[in-house]
Amino acid sequence: YEAAFRAVARRDLERRTTGKGPHRDDLAIRLFGHMASEYASEGQQRGLVMALRLALVNWYGARGGTTPVILADDIVGELDPGRRRGFWEAVGPVSQVIATGTSYPERVGSRPWRRWRMEAGHLSVEGAADESR
Numbered sequence: 560y561e562a563a564f565r566a567v568a569r570r571d572l573e574r575r576t577t578g579k580g581p582h583r584d585d586l587a588i589r590l591f592g593h594m595a596s597e598y599a600s601e602g603q604q605r606g607l608v609m610a611l612r613l614a615l616v617n618w619y620g621a622r623g624g625t626t627p628v629i630l631a632d633d634i635v636g637e638l639d640p641g642r643r644r645g646f647w648e649a650v651g652p653v654s655q656v657i658a659t660g661t662s663y664p665e666r667v668g669s670r671p672w673r674r675w676r677m678e679a680g681h682l683s684v685e686g687a688a689d690e691s692r
Contacts, residue, residue: 606642609634613649631658 563579564571571577588595588607595607620626629650638646650656663674674685 602639602642605638606645609638609642609646613646616650616654626654629654629656631656633660634658636660636662 560580564577567578571579577583590599590603590607593599595604599607616627616629631646634643634646663672676683676685
């Protein structure tokens, strides 16, 4: 990778981005012996991505001694109900999650939710989600 970085360093500096490296590599994932990108449904593909992300959360937590903060951008709208519940259950009650979306997440277990609302450039706190249900 060092040779690849050096070969494009000037261009990367001009563009202010990195064009080579592991973050640009494709990852081939198989599902039931088939390429997931060709075989899996969109829901299955999203589930695979979430499984990889949750594995990273566990990996970083085990090595760093602290569970990472999970940023979940519109996870509620992207997953079907079963996968959505599975995600929140897998995250567990000790993880701090910052979730964005157009609807509130379902209540899973005893997880309290602090809701923030942004409207017309103004941020307000609406209280914990379980207080209003």
